[in-house]
Amino acid sequence: MIQEVIPVGMLQCNCYVLGDETSGEAVVIDPGDDIERIQEVLSRHELTPKYLIATHAHIDHVGGALKLKRLTGAPIFLNESDLPQLKMMEAQAAWLGVQTPETAPPDGNLTDREIVGLERYPAQVLHTPGHTQGSVCLHFVPLKLLIAGDTLFAGSIGRTDLPGGDFNQIIDSLHSRILALPDETRVLPGHGPATTVGEERSSNPFLQTHQR
Ligand SMILES: [Zn+2]
DSSP states (O other), X not given: OEEEEEEETTXXXXXXXXXXXXXXXXXXXXXXXXXXXXXXXXXXXXXXXXXXXXXXXXXXXXXXXXXXXXXXXXXXXXXXXXXXXXXXXXXXXXXXXXXXXXXXXXXXXXXXXXXXXXXXXXXEEEEOTTSSTTOEEEEETTTTEEEXXXXXXXXXXXXXXXXXXXXXXXXXXXXXXXXXXXTTOEEEESSSOOEEHHHHHHHOHHHHTTOO
16 A cells, blocks of 8 residues: 655645556545645546545635636545534635635535445544544554544644533543554654554553543
């Protein structure tokens, strides 16, 4: 599998490009900004995006999705519980002091346990609300790989003080859905370095002090 990470935009959101070198198909996760750089990675590997997926509708994760859709024709998928966030794009841009990116309603919903991704590299959607109501993680089961969005970071978790955030809910999502995965599962977060479920289980302070 082709796997590239492109930190995009002011908040350095990790945009992930996962591609099948045989079929030439790719999934682009969290195309928040810097679409030219994402396109450069796609063309370097001769990949055509099949899906554009946003783990949630914060500006740094979804801000470039419509632009990339217009350039590639690939549909945008997002959990519908984050539609309120998508509609708040002007406010989100104002928080960061950046121009409001153009957005449009997604082409499809990402429902819990739905299978997305590529034929050769399928992923299961885990609905993990808390950072936002529509936050999802993508679990590439055969690859033992989790794309975590802003739900889990190396040594930290997503903030819950923005609209739609709920601390108890993110802790519940982390315990019931993410810590349920095997320790060896590689975690690729929405910001910062990669980690594993086992590493976070044993050392992430947010997962120690709030045992269920
Ligand atoms: Zn976020």
